[in-house]
Amino acid sequence: MPHRFCAICGSELDENAPHFGMCLNCYSEENPLFELPKSYNFRLCMDCLKYSKKEEWFEPAENEIFLVIEEVLTRFLLKKYTRQGLITFSFSFDKLIYSSRNLLTSLDVIIKGEMAGNNRFAHQETLRVIIDYELCKNCANLRGGMYYLSIVQLRVKDNTQFGIVKEVLEEISILVENLFKRDEKQYIAKIEDQPLGVDLYLSTNELMNRIISHIKAKHHFILKRTKKLVGRDSQKGRNIYRLKSLIKFLPFRKNEYILINDSKYLIESLTKNRVMLRDEKQTKLVKNFSFFFDDKIKIKKLEEEE
Numbered sequence: 001m002p003h004r005f006c007a008i009c010g011s012e013l014d015e016n017a018p019h020f021g022m023c024l025n026c027y028s029e030e031n032p033l034f035e036l037p038k039s040y041n042f043r044l045c046m047d048c049l050k051y052s053k054k055e056e057w058f059e060p061a062e063n064e065i066f067l068v069i070e071e072v073l074t075r076f077l078l079k080k081y082t083r084q085g086l087i088t089f090s091f092s093f094d095k096l097i098y099s100s101r102n103l104l105t106s107l108d109v110i111i112k113g114e115m116a117g118n119n120r121f122a123h124q125e126t127l128r129v130i131i132d133y134e135l136c137k138n139c140a141n142l143r144g145g146m147y148y149l150s151i152v153q154l155r156v157k158d159n160t161q162f163g164i165v166k167e168v169l170e171e172i173s174i175l176v177e178n179l180f181k182r183d184e185k186q187y188i189a190k191i192e193d194q195p196l197g198v199d200l201y202l203s204t205n206e207l208m209n210r211i212i213s214h215i216k217a218k219h220h221f222i223l224k225r226t227k228k229l230v231g232r233d234s235q236k237g238r239n240i241y242r243l244k245s246l247i248k249f250l251p252f253r254k255n256e257y258i259l260i261n262d263s264k265y266l267i268e269s270l271t272k273n274r275v276m277l278r279d280e281k282q283t284k285l286v287k288n289f290s291f292f293f294d295d296k297i298k299i300k301k302l303e304e305e306e
Contacts, residue, residue: 257302
């Protein structure tokens with residue numbers, strides 16, 4: 001078999017040469033596995049490390065900046081190469097530059113790619129990555145502390161029943177804290193005291209519904225929902241409403257005694273919207289929840305009378 005030589009560098013070719021007229025090195029230079037620009041920039045939230053290239057913000061798999069950079073480059077820059085699984089990439093970092101606030105603002109990322117199943121075909125490029133810091137929408141809202149989409153109003157009949165509000169607030173705080181750990185869009189923007197309760201300003205309508213469902217398991221109340229048009233989402237083509245839920249708690253619980261206009265009753269049971277009472281003569285009485293919020297009706301727990 002006659003000797004063959006690389007048409008570019010002149011080195012002798014063996015049977016492992018990837019091309020009839022080129023050695024492995026020259027063939028790799030002429031036909032690199034991948035090609036990248038000299039530099040690349042993306043946006044990074046300085047609070048939560050979410051990242052964005054255009055409008056959408058993405059939650060990183062890991063909250064470590066170098067892993068976030070790898071994820072960004074894989075998602076946006078190397079996707080066309082990784083889509084078919086033909087190339088595996090590895091990353092290393094050099095020439096790190098930090099701002100006066102100790103934020104990593106730029107660095108060199110050395111990206112090495114190898115053909116899957118044949119590491120003889122490899123290529124390496126150095127990419128200058130520039131990080132533009134800003135707050136994502138959610139973190140901007142958190143810092144501002146005033147953004148809200150819904151309001152939950154917790155109310156009692158009179159100021160002797162504030163213990164119910166305190167108890168429910170503690171339950172809600174635990175619930176929202178756990179939800180926030182899984183989804184940072186779920187939070188209470190602020191709490192305002194009111195004469196007969198509190199107002200909770202919530203970040204999402206979803207959170208309002210979760211709170212109502214949660215407290216419904218332990219408490220009985222009247223619920224009134226209203227909504228107000230506050231804008232329009234031009235991207236999704238739909239109106240934006242601010243929802244409000246007024247919750248009025250019943251001033252008693254099962255097996256407690258109350259006075260209704262000075263007559264004594266036992267709270268025998270509570271259903272979804274009705275109260276079963278029994279008077280001192282063992283006569284049964286059924287009332288809707290709304291009855292107990294009529295200002296003309298005088299209601300007191302028995303121990304208050306005593």
